[in-house]
Amino acid sequence: MTQPSPVRRRVDPRAERAARTILTGQRPRLLPQPVAVAVNGRRRDPRALRAAALVQIQPRPRYDWARDAASAGATAAVGIGVAATPAIPLQVIAEPAYLILAMLDRPGGEVSEHDRQVIAAARLLADAGGGAVVTVSTGSGDALAEAGSDRHVALPDGWADDYVPERRAAAASALMAALSPRHILFPDSPDGGDVARRVAAAAGERLFAGVQSLGPDRATRQSAGGSLEAGHRPTRLMTVAVDAFPPLDGVRHEARPLDLAAPVMAGEELPPRLGGARRLAVDPDALSLSETDFILSAGNGVTDWQSFAELGEALGATRAGSRVVCDAGHLPRERQVGASGMVVSARCYLAFGIAGAPQHLQGITGVRHVIAVNTDLHAEMIKRADLSIVADAQAVMPALIRLIRERRHA
Amino acid sequence: MLDVAVLLSIGRHPVSGRARRAATDAQALEMALALRPRRLTAIHAGPPTDGEALRAYLGMGLERLTHLVLSEGADPVEPLIAHLRQFDPSLVLTGRQAEDGEGSGMLPYLIARGLDAAVVPDVVRIGPADAPNSIPGAADLVQALPRGQRRALTATGRFVATIHPSAPPARASAYGPARRGVIEPVAAQATADLFLSDCEHRPWRPKPKLMRVKRGGSALDRLKAATESKSGKGQLLVNPTAEAGALAIYDSLVEQGMLP
Ligand SMILES: Cc1cc2nc3c(=O)[nH]c(=O)nc-3n(C[C@H](O)[C@H](O)[C@H](O)COP(=O)(O)OP(=O)(O)OC[C@H]3O[C@@H](n4cnc5c(N)ncnc54)[C@H](O)[C@@H]3O)c2cc1C
Numbered sequence: 001m002t003q004p005s006p007v008r009r010r011v012d013p014r015a016e017r018a019a020r021t022i023l024t025g026q027r028p029r030l031l032p033q034p035v036a037v038a039v040n041g042r043r044r045d046p047r048a049l050r051a052a053a054l055v056q057i058q059p060r061p062r063y064d065w066a067r068d069a070a071s072a073g074a075t076a077a078v079g080i081g082v083a084a085t086p087a088i089p090l091q092v093i094a095e096p097a098y099l100i101l102a103m104l105d106r107p108g109g110e111v112s113e114h115d116r117q118v119i120a121a122a123r124l125l126a127d128a129g130g131g132a133v134v135t136v137s138t139g140s141g142d143a144l145a146e147a148g149s150d151r152h153v154a155l156p157d158g159w160a161d162d163y164v165p166e167r168r169a170a171a172a173s174a175l176m177a178a179l180s181p182r183h184i185l186f187p188d189s190p191d192g193g194d195v196a197r198r199v200a201a202a203a204g205e206r207l208f209a210g211v212q213s214l215g216p217d218r219a220t221r222q223s224a225g226g227s228l229e230a231g232h233r234p235t236r237l238m239t240v241a242v243d244a245f246p247p248l249d250g251v252r253h254e255a256r257p258l259d260l261a262a263p264v265m266a267g268e269e270l271p272p273r274l275g276g277a278r279r280l281a282v283d284p285d286a287l288s289l290s291e292t293d294f295i296l297s298a299g300n301g302v303t304d305w306q307s308f309a310e311l312g313e314a315l316g317a318t319r320a321g322s323r324v325v326c327d328a329g330h331l332p333r334e335r336q337v338g339a340s341g342m343v344v345s346a347r348c349y350l351a352f353g354i355a356g357a358p359q360h361l362q363g364i365t366g367v368r369h370v371i372a373v374n375t376d377l378h379a380e381m382i383k384r385a386d387l388s389i390v391a392d393a394q395a396v397m398p399a400l401i402r403l404i405r406e407r408r409h410a
Numbered sequence: 411m412l413d414v415a416v417l418l419s420i421g422r423h424p425v426s427g428r429a430r431r432a433a434t435d436a437q438a439l440e441m442a443l444a445l446r447p448r449r450l451t452a453i454h455a456g457p458p459t460d461g462e463a464l465r466a467y468l469g470m471g472l473e474r475l476t477h478l479v480l481s482e483g484a485d486p487v488e489p490l491i492a493h494l495r496q497f498d499p500s501l502v503l504t505g506r507q508a509e510d511g512e513g514s515g516m517l518p519y520l521i522a523r524g525l526d527a528a529v530v531p532d533v534v535r536i537g538p539a540d541a542p543n544s545i546p547g548a549a550d551l552v553q554a555l556p557r558g559q560r561r562a563l564t565a566t567g568r569f570v571a572t573i574h575p576s577a578p579p580a581r582a583s584a585y586g587p588a589r590r591g592v593i594e595p596v597a598a599q600a601t602a603d604l605f606l607s608d609c610e611h612r613p614w615r616p617k618p619k620l621m622r623v624k625r626g627g628s629a630l631d632r633l634k635a636a637t638e639s640k641s642g643k644g645q646l647l648v649n650p651t652a653e654a655g656a657l658a659i660y661d662s663l664v665e666q667g668m669l670p
Contacts, residue, residue, distance in 0.1 A: 163561065163563065194531045210514075223511070223513050224510050227422070227427065229611070245620075274565050369666050
């Protein structure tokens with residue numbers, strides 16, 4: 001950019017006009033004025049602003065006027081939702097006044113939604129007086145920084161898979177003695193709640209189970225079968241009910257490994273009285289649709305019910321269907337997915353010949369991974385799916401059965 | 411399984427609030443009856459007013475039931491431990507959580523501590539160990555896990571098991587046996603539960619459901635997250651051969667961990 005001169009050159013309209021005049025020919029002609037020769041900084045260009053604010057053209061234009069016009073050119077090309085994210089400032093609690101322990105489940109190594117809620121509850125207690133949240137789980141603490149953990153104690157990796165609740169409880173008791181935290185929170189899940197009760201029984205302390213609301217001087221829980229609310233000062237040991245606290249968002253803490261004087265695993269002296277734990281194979285069709293993790297679903301596009309049944313068996317998936325299928329009697333009524341059937345929360349949903357009516361899609365909003373097979377490229381189900389195959393269900397089903405059997409024998 | 415004790419509490423109907431047999435306690439009694447133990451001890455600890463609702467348990471085929479009579483607001487743990495010590499049962503069955511009162515689910519753990527026994531939560535099946543090399547007295551258990559999964563394990567020595575709601579359903583209670591059965595009141599000494607009287611109680615008011623709305627981003631993003639149904643990553647294969655389609659599905663399932 002050139003430096004703008006303090007005195008602008010005067011426009012001489014006569015000279016400009018003379019420059020554009022062509023005198024050859026019968027009479028003088030004037031060339032058209034070049035567009036936007038002089039760029040005036042003070043002048044708005046409404047068209048350019050409009051083009052920069054356009055974030056979506058299909059199905060109808062949408063404008064985002066809050067965006068910075070300068071950066072708009074770049075983001076508009078990429079699409080929606082790339083608004084520049086400001087870096088979240090790191091919150092450091094160097095000298096904590098006290099510690100709040102959060103004992104997490106981390107089923108299968110993932111930080112579950114419930115685990116995040118427990119950390120959020122722990123932050124409520126910690127932030128009230130300059131305390132720090134110490135998370136305890138298998139695996140590293142990196143994934144927990146954005147959930148709100150200040151310090152992390154990693155349990156040995158081998159503990160993630162085997163079921164020895166007595167060992168976890170012993171580790172929690174050892175940490176309780178070593179760190180003397182002000183509060184210890186557990187998720188009120190089958191495993192977390194079990195460990196919490198073991199710790200409470202061993203320590204002879206009162207457990208405040210299933211906390212629904214929490215503050216530095218008052219915690220509440222449901223009692224008498226959910227008909228009463230019991231309130232008390234927060235006790236040392238508490239379990240946090242599921243979906244009672246929103247997980248934290250937009251925070252970043254250190255999640256730095258805590259150095260302990262002695263390793264946590266001091267609890268190996270007594271031999272565990274429970275042993276030989278192993279998962280049992282369960283019949284997928286005996287599970288209710290709301291419980292199962294993997295659903296094979298059929299719609300009106302399926303006519304080969306023999307293959308469908310065989311495929312369900314080969315995959316080990318629970319069979320389900322759309323309303324049309326259940327109305328026709330191909331599957332029992334309790335196997336219907338959708339608004340008037342079951343709302344499912346499976347991890348994987350494999351749909352053959354389902355159009356994806358709104359009533360059906362309502363039933364699968366909680367599903368993480370959807371695979372659809374349909375002959376119609378424009379079916380709603382194809383839009384919803386993570387993997388869509390436009391093909392005949394009657395051809396893909398036997399091919400898939402063959403492939404699974406081949407791979408199993410290979 | 412020679413000697414089984416069942417702990418029975420008074421339940422509370424979730425809608426009408428009337429006293430009834432507690433659902434998982436009745437399932438625990440069902441499991442105890444199905445085990446055909448040499449001796450079955452059924453115990454209830456609570457105030458003397460509890461009598462009528464206990465008859466529903468007797469109607470399931472139980473001949474006698476011990477009622478440890480406590481004063482209102484007393485802690486039942488100590489009297490129960492003292493009473494169980496006299497019988498020295500090899501297995502104690504309880505429900506998962508009381509339907510009335512504090513309902514913290516701590517009682518099985520405290521009893522186990524008092525009896526120096528192991529605790530196994532969420533049991534759906536109990537049988538004698540059938541592996542050839544197992545220790546005598548060991549029991550095979552099946553535990554219910556979330557999402558309908560099951561886990562088998564063995565327990566050695568004495569243990570306390572809490573019953574999961576997906577255990578075999580309790581049989582219906584018949585009127586005749588319920589009248590004929592005997593409730594034996596036993597006076598017991600108990601200390602008052604100070605923690606519970608320290609809590610303030612008020613009627614539970616349902617809270618608004620927690621919505622998972624993503625914060626941050628533009629108003630447009632938040633609106634989209636709240637209103638639009640999730641759409642997938644959208645990998646699309648148009649008219650592949652059946653084999654190619656099947657292979658794509660297979661790979662995707664393996665990636666999701668649904669197939670080995
Ligand atoms: C009040 C109300 C409540 C409802 N509740 C529910 C509910 O809970 N659950 C529910 O499912 N429905 C419900 N419905 C019905 C819903 O509106 C749809 O009618 C229904 O979901 C359609 O089922 P479908 O996709 O199996 O059949 P169709 O709409 O007939 O779609 C069949 C699909 O299969 C495809 N196809 C055809 N042949 C093949 C082939 N050879 N290979 C592959 N694909 C093929 C077609 O392209 C089409 O997309 C409800 C309706 C109402 C009015």
